[in-house]
Amino acid sequence: MKNVLAVSLGLLVLVLAGIYFLFPDTLFKLTVKAGRYNAGLVKKEIQVDDHKIVYLEGGKGQTVLLLHGFGVNKDTWIQFAKHLTGDYHVVIPDIPGFGESSQIQNESYAAENQLTRIDRFMAALKIGRFHVAGNSMGGMLAGMYAAKYPQKVVTVGLLAPGGVGSPHPSEVLILLQRGINPLLTNNTEDFDRFLKLCFKKPPFIPSQFKKVLVADAIAHRKFNKKIWNEMVGNVTKETSASKENLLEPYLPKIEAPVLIIWGDADKILDVGGVSILERNLKNYKTVIMKDTGHAPMLEKSKETASYYVSYLKEKRGPP
Numbered sequence: 347m348k349n350v351l352a353v354s355l356g357l358l359v360l361v362l363a364g365i366y367f368l369f370p371d372t373l374f375k376l377t378v379k380a381g382r383y384n385a386g387l388v389k390k391e392i393q394v395d396d397h398k399i400v401y402l403e404g405g406k407g408q409t410v411l412l413l414h415g416f417g418v419n420k421d422t423w424i425q426f427a428k429h430l431t432g433d434y435h436v437v438i439p440d441i442p443g444f445g446e447s448s449q450i451q452n453e454s455y456a457a458e459n460q461l462t463r464i465d466r467f468m469a470a471l472k473i474g475r476f477h478v479a480g481n482s483m484g485g486m487l488a489g490m491y492a493a494k495y496p497q498k499v500v501t502v503g504l505l506a507p508g509g510v511g512s513p514h515p516s517e518v519l520i521l522l523q524r525g526i527n528p529l530l531t532n533n534t535e536d537f538d539r540f541l542k543l544c545f546k547k548p549p550f551i552p553s554q555f556k557k558v559l560v561a562d563a564i565a566h567r568k569f570n571k572k573i574w575n576e577m578v579g580n581v582t583k584e585t586s587a588s589k590e591n592l593l594e595p596y597l598p599k600i601e602a603p604v605l606i607i608w609g610d611a612d613k614i615l616d617v618g619g620v621s622i623l624e625r626n627l628k629n630y631k632t633v634i635m636k637d638t639g640h641a642p643m644l645e646k647s648k649e650t651a652s653y654y655v656s657y658l659k660e661k662r663g664p665p
Contacts, residue, residue, distance in 0.1 A: 370557060382424055386431035387436065394466050394467050396448070397450065397453075401437060412478075413488050415483045416529055441487070443455045461494055475500060480505065483577075489604075493599035501602050501658060502605070504607070506641075507619075511591045518543060518614045528540055529574070546609065598626050603629040604627050607633045610634050610637070615640060620634065635649070
């Protein structure tokens with residue numbers, strides 16, 4: 347019996363190794379599906395006007411809308427969301443133009459148009475009032491949305507949001523001012539540079555899985571560049587204040603309480619942006635996470651979720 351079990355396990359290992367090396371995309375997708383399942387999330391899609399929007403949904407209770415950053419997708423929130431779905435109804439879309447959602451060449455993806463699409467998406471799901479949180483570009487859109495639709499937002503979570511200046515330029519801003527956009531990937535070296543910029547300590551990614559991620563980033567590069575140009579445009583030392591700081595004019599208009607979470611080792615958006623947020627917001631709480639980079643919900647998902655859930659419980663409003 348032991349010999350049979352040993353042979354069976356050996357065959358299983360060989361099969362998995364074969365899939366890993368011969369069909370890494372298949373194994374990667376299975377791994378992502380397992381992560382979604384573990385988080386209590388199910389992938390769905392809905393047609394909203396001209397856009398197909400693919401999203402993850404799970405849990406029951408008050409709704410939390412999570413918005414991802416530039417050039418990534420809904421699955422960046424999986425590990426964070428698994429700490430929410432026990433008590434909250436979580437919705438995580440691929441923002442139009444990203445991930446598996448529609449990419450329409452003749453449509454504009456400027457911030458205001460994206461806000462309209464997000465609002466139409468939530469209306470299509472028949473969700474009237476909810477919490478909204480976002481990271482990077484998603485944080486910028488979350489803040490702008492709260493200012494534009496105050497009656498719909500209970501609380502706002504800003505995780506290193508874009509669209510905010512800083513007394514100190516980040517490493518990425520310096521590169522952008524030199525005409526280099528490290529958020530657009532051409533090859534493995536670009537992808538590795540992005541990881542080093544995004545994380546204080548970049549996670550280990552198996553080589554075959556990295557190939558899948560790099561190929562996906564390269565496939566989306568052209569459309570990502572289109573969105574970047576329409577949302578931000580060229581950034582120079584002379585234009586950075588007007589081009590980069592899209593969120594700042596909206597901050598005084600945000601009525602909902604705001605939780606600010608920012609990593610002290612953020613190389614993409616300098617943590618000095620916290621001072622701009624605090625100067626312009628009416629009602630906020632700030633958490634600076636030590637030894638943490640630009641994506642705290644990825645780098646330290648459990649800790650980040652604990653801050654966010656505690657804030658939701660503290661500020662819970664009517665459903």
